[in-house]
Ligand code: FES
């Protein structure tokens with residue numbers, strides 16, 4: 237159960253809201269690099285943190301994220317002509333550069349310098365890995381660029397997709413640290429999904445549906461460990477990191493690529509689920525990359541030409557009751573990503589957390605909410621920089637590992653939980 | 665954008681904000697019986713502070729010592745209530761839905777094993793909460809509680825107890 241005020245505090249991320257200010261402290265994914273594939277590519281509408289923007293890549297390859305609407309009479313610059321180092325509004329020809337600075341107002345004499353007085357809001361857009369990142373906060377307080385391992389490894393080792401999720405960011409993110417749902421909702425994935433099946437550790441998951449949990453506070457957020465009995469007086473641990481505000485990483489399985497998510501608010505009732513998949517030390521195989529493109533693992537199939545999942549609320553996620561009955565899927569919805577998204581969207585756009593009945597195994601979620609609330613209020617009241625801004629906090633990994641029963645993972649696994657270039661992930 | 669056929673029994677608007685308003689309003693759970701037990705001196709301070717607030721029936725106790733008297737049964741222990749009165753752990757466990765053990769030091773190992781064993785024997789859910797200033801807790805106390813807590817939380821701030829108990833409707 238969460239009080240109404242706290243639910244509102246954490247779910248509202250528009251301009252001027254405390255949690256909106258929190259998100260504006262970070263470099264966050266704004267879009268996939270593939271959306272702006274070449275210089276002078278068509279501009280792309282981007283709504284982020286309840287701000288309507290348009291992204292451009294100009295003739296010189298400079299990226300920018302600017303106010304979607306022309307300062308003249310409010311036309312959407314998505315209709316603009318992206319040419320000769322700027323975006324020109326098709327209505328009366330006003331032209332803007334990649335920072336949002338107006339550089340031409342054709343109706344006014346050039347000597348008047350009028351255009352210098354017109355400036356659209358603009359945010360930086362930086363390509364790191366497959367993602368274009370932005371920082372929507374105070375430019376004077378811009379943190380160093382992000383150092384997430386999935387974005388820093390060579391391109392052949394990584395793959396990122398995104399999908400539109402029709403719910404608030406918080407309930408989507410909470411799914412990423414809700415370790416106790418995996419044994420139920422995704423039980424079919426362990427057996428069948430090409431990006432999950434076959435790992436030695438899977439047998440422990442299948443044998444024990446009631447893991448014990450350990451939740452440990454970390455500098456950037458949390459570590460959530462789930463342990464199950466294993467042979468020789470050991471436990472099989474699966475450890476999930478969360479880094480503020482919304483980065484999570486699923487514990488690895490065998491030598492499969494490692495994956496995880498970033499949940500980024502579009503507005504208060506929609507978010508982007510970014511899903512990355514990478515291998516720290518080797519190229520993805522052609523089969524792995526194809527499986528990711530085909531929507532296996534944490535990825536999904538799309539309505540052609542969009543980032544909207546093919547299985548979505550307009551078609552009841554293509555619910556297959558026969559498959560549910562046979563046990564091919566546990567919920568009747570195909571694919572891990574949409575199994576999660578369908579249920580999270582079914583809660584309504586912003587779930588009413590005053591009606592919840594949480595239990596002890598929900599402690600990961602309880603602690604994440606507390607840490608978020610504290611970070612939001614410390615920033616609002618005292619200007620304290622929140623956890624997760626410092627790139628040192630980005631260099632984490634998930635792990636799956638067999639440990640002697642008396643070992644505390646947080647001590648024994650320090651190396652396993654740190655992203656070290658050239659070192660393989662710790663995985664069973 | 666291509667539209668998929670909507671199934672006969674589906675309602676694409678079901679998940680809209682407008683429809684969410686029609687979620688039936690009523691209390692969907694009965695009061696829980698939560699037992700919060702401090703396992704050591706440091707924990708007692710935390711538990712006493714939490715006990716000052718209004719709760720939906722949670723009871724706050726401190727572990728005192730084991731009892732081996734005939735009839736105390738396995739896992740017997742004496743616990744002390746908020747008013748200072750002492751009772752048998754077994755009697756307190758009676759109708760509990762969850763036992764939350766709070767610990768700050770390795771000295772809580774004996775208490776954790778007695779309370780955890782007694783709770784498991786009765787099929788009562790156990791949660792452990794370990795506090796240690798700043799760099800949350802030495803691993804000794806975590807190791808001591810691990811076998812006996814289905815969920816073990818290592819928290820840096822004492823006020824996490826409040827947060828957890830509120831979330832659990834204690
Ligand atoms: S069983 Fe968890 S939401 Fe229904």
Ligand SMILES: [Fe+2]
Pocket residue numbers: 411417418421422572576
């Ligand atoms: Fe999931």
